[in-house]
Amino acid sequence: MLMRKLIALSVLCAAVGGLSLQAADVKENWAKHCTKCHGEDGKGQTTMGKKLKVADYTDPKVQAKFTDEEMIKITKEGKKEGSKTLMKGYSDVLSDQEIKDLVAHIRKMAKK
Ligand code: HEC
Structure with a gap:
């Protein structure tokens, strides 16, 4: 009886785990991969963010400097200054759709 319950429980856990993996939403991805430098609010006022400038x-003038395509490209391939990597590329950790969602998320940060 107990064994059955344990099996049922582990199946349930696997199902829920799989679900949350698939549905890693944009806020989660932002918090997990990007806030260290760009900050929760996108201002970049973090230790790393300040160091890397x-x-x-949130500044519309800053956002006007790049197109969605450029943002997607940089999120995929990263950003370098000479031989120094400022930001690594995320094409191996995030799907195209997740990257598109993140770019849309950044776009929403600009104050209107
Ligand atoms: C190690 C710190 C670091 C992390 C982590 C990081 N970035 Fe960056 N990012 C930078 C730096 C430095 C720049 C270049 C300066 C700038 O444009 O703000 C940059 C630039 C960008 C740009 C500007 C593109 C352009 O055209 O100039 C986008 C978009 C961006 N990052 C998105 C992201 C996303 C999305 C994530 C998370 C998946 C992320 N970054 C994680 C440091 C980081």
Whole structure:
């Protein structure tokens, strides 16, 4: 009886685990991969962000400097300054759709 319950429980856990993996939403991805430098609010006022001189993405003037395509490209391939990597590429950790969602998320940060 107990064994059955344990099996049922582990199947349930696997199902829920799989589900949350698939549905890793944009806020989670942002928090997990990007806030270290860009900050929760996109201002880049973090220790790493200040060191790397991350731009303030709540500023519409900053956002106007790049197109969605450029943002997607940089999120995939990363950003370098000479031979120094400022930001690594995320094409191996995030899907195209997740990257598109993140770019849309950054776009929403600009104050209107
Ligand atoms: C190690 C710190 C670091 C992390 C982590 C990081 N970035 Fe960056 N990112 C930078 C730096 C530095 C720049 C270049 C300066 C700038 O444009 O703000 C940059 C630039 C960008 C740009 C600007 C593109 C352009 O055209 O100039 C986008 C978009 C971006 N990052 C998205 C992301 C996303 C999405 C994530 C998470 C998946 C992320 N970054 C994680 C440091 C980081």
